[in-house]
Amino acid sequence: MTEPAGLRERKKQRTREAISNAAIDLFLAHGFDQVSVAQVAEVAEVSRRTLFAYFPTKESLVVHRFADHETESARVVRNRPDGRTPLVAIRDHFLDGLDRRDPITGLNDAPEILALYRMIFATPALVARMLEFNQTAEEALAEALTETAAVARGEAQVAASAIVAVLWTLARENHRSVAAGRSADEVFQQARAAAEVAFGLLDGGFGELGAS
Incomplete structure (x- = not known):
């Protein structure tokens, strides 16, 4: 049967x-x-x-844990409400992730999550695989921007590269703060302020793509 x-x-x-x-x-x-x-x-x-x-x-055995997030920013852009710009939608989604202590934001102090991140950042092969992960995220986001925001392909690629780099940097810095011994709750306000500053810089750099 x-x-x-x-x-x-x-x-x-x-x-x-x-x-x-x-x-x-x-x-x-x-x-x-x-x-x-x-x-x-x-x-x-x-x-x-x-x-x-x-x-x-072998690396995919680890990166598999993040698979749902590989095209997450692209999904956020495609599913954003009418009237909300791509950058605002991604910013709000990241801030919500901080609120929820989503591991992808780096702001999570669960022992198993901390151990996983430590291993990734301490292993060159896994860091390289995460950079490939980011490249896929960039490509998917650039496509979503081109299709839904009437952005030229070249501009969409540059914007996607910058956005994904900012998300990666914010997550890495959040993890470093938590890995240094501070709780996620203690780091939260710092993490949120850093995200607001980072997205403000993106907003200023990409004009109508991010205008609130």
């Missing part, structure tokens, strides 16, 4: 999560560079072939 498509997808998702969880537990315990793909597959109780079917690279 053939399984329904929905059930197959749920099983795939559970397998994907189980592999990623096993990988991250091993990486955090022993170090990213000290753990092999074969060890991850053994702990996850899957074959190397199955592992690579879900995760084409």
